[in-house]
Amino acid sequence: MVETIIKESMNKLRAIEMFVKLAEVRSFTRVAEQYNTSKSMISKEISRLEAELGARLIHRTTRNLQLTHVGEGYLQRAKDILNKLEDADTFIQESQQAPKGKLKVNVPMVLGITDLAAMFADFMQAYPDVDLEIHLGDEDIDLVEQGFDLGFRASSRPFDSSYIGKEITQFSYHVCASPQYLASHPVIESAQDLIHHNCFEYSYSKRKNLWPLDKGVRIKGSLKVNNVLFMLQAIKSHLGIGVLPEFACREALEKGEVVSILQHADKPTLALYALYPARQFVPAAVLQCIDFLQVWFKRDGR
């Protein structure tokens, strides 16, 4: 951790600034002019800095200034520090303005087609100065390598990742079937009854042939697919039963094309995480975007 102790009451920052300037223009008098102060000021400030550091930074003869080796190394570091300070300031500025610039985002396929599409539409309207580049896809990709600023992941359990993740919202699951299917097949009263039905499997599920209802129920079925919208279509066509996340089936439920059964069974929830590369410093625009997301999902109450 940072363990610096306040040393002197001197204004080290200003001293460093002056030192950098001095190294640049190589004249006490010129530095004094630039800063609208007297040359004795500069002289004192530099001397004080040297005294505090315990090393001579710049060798002065009345006619020539020359950096010592130590001073040379210190100069580089000093410049870097001043730059970092400036960056910190501009970070604050940017955080207070509307975000702008490019934002490259990775979004899971189905979520991108459904809820996140609406969300990003609002986002673009709210922040017209942001140029979005959206990549839809379910592959595991390396955000850093591919140059993504932001990515999303839906998961029913916490997961390891080399990225920083913020939970955005939670989705529920629904066991869905079409009314026609239910009418023409044996009645389902408990999760165990599912074993006699055509239960679709999602390819990316952790455990095959097992639905996470209550303590897990064994299922079998004639379809295994890696896209829940495809699965939804099969369900709408009265072919069988599927477990779908809320965002995939919400519309179909509202239209009555499918119905949610086994509503009282225990089901996991699906958390949506926003991920961003663990760069040393997160750009203001990314943080602002995540804020927007969280507010958006909270407001829409989905």
Added chain:
Amino acid sequence: MVETIIKESMNKLRAIEMFVKLAEVRSFTRVAEQYNTSKSMISKEISRLEAELGARLIHRTTRNLQLTHVGEGYLQRAKDILNKLEDADTFIQESQQAPKGKLKVNVPMVLGITDLAAMFADFMQAYPDVDLEIHLGDEDIDLVEQGFDLGFRASSRPFDSSYIGKEITQFSYHVCASPQYLASHPVIESAQDLIHHNCFEYSYSKRKNLWPLDKGVRIKGSLKVNNVLFMLQAIKSHLGIGVLPEFACREALEKGEVVSILQHADKPTLALYALYPARQFVPAAVLQCIDFLQVWFKRDGR
């Protein structure tokens, strides 16, 4: 370049330090205790910092302190800045002490066996606290990848490199043959006569069959080897003629095992460069080592 302008006369550094501490312990009172000052100090300093930045960094209720999002981002940057400041200070310290720590060095084979071996012997004696790890080899290696702090390269012309290079010294070349060889073969009066002799070729030469004497002379011979000490051995055995850098043939010349011919021909010089990775900041020990090298070669006048 660094273009920060002195803004207020406030001591920003101290304010930042206090802010970081405050974010850590989350209590104005505790920070005040740690710094042996009053809590009003801390309060003012933080307020001033916020005023200067134009943003609230930490939200305070009497019972709870909570970083704002802006504050969160600023905190990270502030910590980094303080660390950098500490690094700059320790750089100064280290530069004034005898160098210490590990130093991993890459050295060309023959140079390492000859001059640099002597140099490093002296270096180790002068700086017993440095742990040297020396790799002898002529391969083109990536200093950064292999974790080298320092490397050497001898070259007769300036070269591109992604590393920072400091010229350490210069070596001359000698056209060498054994006295016996010269006595038993046609006399050599000018560089052109070499075409009738067995001239050895160094594998890494830029242009094959061409020695860089005067404007370049064509040669032929029965040996091509990538190690000049091997070549020297062949010369000592009266087998032919070779162009050798000073450090390779100095001893043999002194012993009279070989002689230097064509002394008035134009020959290139061979500059020895110390290379170090273009890291943002060069460790003090590396700079000190290079200083030692330059002094050593200047003193020994080689």
Added chain:
DNA sequence: AGATGCTGTTTGATATATAGCTACAATGAG
């Protein structure tokens, strides 16, 4: 609910450090 024990902030008196002036010393150019 009300009192109490913490917080962080504000205020005003005192002490400290700072800036700028002037004079001085050192150096390199003509």
Added chain:
DNA sequence: CTCATTGTAGCTATATATCAAACAGCATCT
């Protein structure tokens, strides 16, 4: 050798920072 110019040192007025104590807001405990 002289002179102009540069960086340094000493001094005083001013400005600034510091601390103590009173103030105000919140949470907890009885």
